Amino acid sequence: MALAFSEPRIVSRGPYRVVGAWCAYDGDDEGPGWDGAYQALLPRLCTISGRCDDLMLGFLYRPSKDDPVAPVGMRACFVGVEVAASAAMPEKLAETRFSGGDYVLVDCIGDTPEEAAEGVGQAIDMLTEWMPANGYREGDACFAASQVGAPKPPWIETVYIKLERA
Structure with a gap:
């Protein structure tokens, strides 16, 4: 096929709360960003509670949207899962919303x-x-x-x- x-x-649908990991990349090659985000998330995936389903989400990300310390022009790849609004935020992971x-x-x-x-x-x-x-x-x-x-x-x-x- x-x-x-x-x-x-x-x-x-209602709003999404996504918890996961992101990795910045330079230039036009997103590959290192995707690889880095997956590598950061996978060992911590079991620490995420309150998952809504078994979907894994991936998207291009501007870290400054959620982190005031991140440079405004920084580009990154984000990989994560949707969690309930009341779910605890695990250490060393990031959160964003849609x-x-x-x-x-x-x-x-x-x-x-x-x-x-x-x-x-x-x-x-x-x-x-x-x-x-x-x-x-x-x-x-x-x-x-x-x-x-x-x-x-x-x-x-x-x-x-x-x-x-x-």
């Missing part, structure tokens, strides 16, 4: 995790065209998520983009 995409679908509302989703379906992950950029490009054609513009959130416990293959990365009416 080659890389495939689902049709866009819209879901409504607003609630309508999100458009597209699944990137591949035979390998690498193939599904490679589809994320294409799905974002596809949704960038889909949104204005359907009366929307991008809101304040864009991330990819995968179900950790789902049987594989296929591997699925789901792209979420917050919608605002155009």
Whole structure:
């Protein structure tokens, strides 16, 4: 099976609280950022309580949004999980929030995790065209998520983009 995409679908949901780890990167190569964020999160994943589901979220991140000490222009990759609003904050991890509302989703379906992950950029490009054609513009959130416990293959990365009416 080659890389495939689902049709866009819209879901409504409340706000997200995400706990995880981030890693800064330089230039245009996000690879070290993703690797560093995963390596920082995985040994601490078992310390996170109050998880809402088995989704692992990944997104490009501006640390200064949540950390006033971080330089404003710093870019990073963030990997984390959604937790309940009342969940304790584990040491050495970071927290951010996404607003609630309508999100458009597209699944990137591949035979390998690498193939599904490679589809994320294409799905974002596809949704960038889909949104204005359907009366929307991008809101304040864009991330990819995968179900950790789902049987594989296929591997699925789901792209979420917050919608605002155009």
